[in-house]
Amino acid sequence: MAREPAEEPSGIHCRLDELLAERNLTLTQLSELVGLSIVNLSVLKNDRAKAIRFSTLVAICDALRCTPGDLLVRS
Template sequence: MASADTTDDGGLIHCRLDELLEERGITLTRLSELVGLSLVNLSVLKNDRARAIRFSTLSAICAALDCEVGDLLVTVRT
């Protein structure tokens, strides 16, 4: 979810998808099946390369992983 540029508040958004998948014992492939997104799109999100994400996508991922948006996306201060 993050890019190389920092936001106006000096923060950087980090997607914790990899950590959440590991904690829950779910593969990216299985998550792809559960939420109906391609592996490529989930990989972009997982590797902090996404520039945007739809609320429906956030909702689907959070439902599949039984988490809140704040568990998935965090601000990293530099």
């Protein structure tokens, strides 16, 4: 049985956790605001996402009143 290669870091860090804390919001509240599952937001928050749809990025930025550059930074 072949082993899967370890995931390499993408070089992008999602600041979702920090932005939620600054706005006193929970992941559950954001989930309700943007219509995404907590699981999908958690994947993004924990830097495990491999991609993000522009529509999702816009929805999160609208809910958090931020820009994509506030949410996603080069690590």
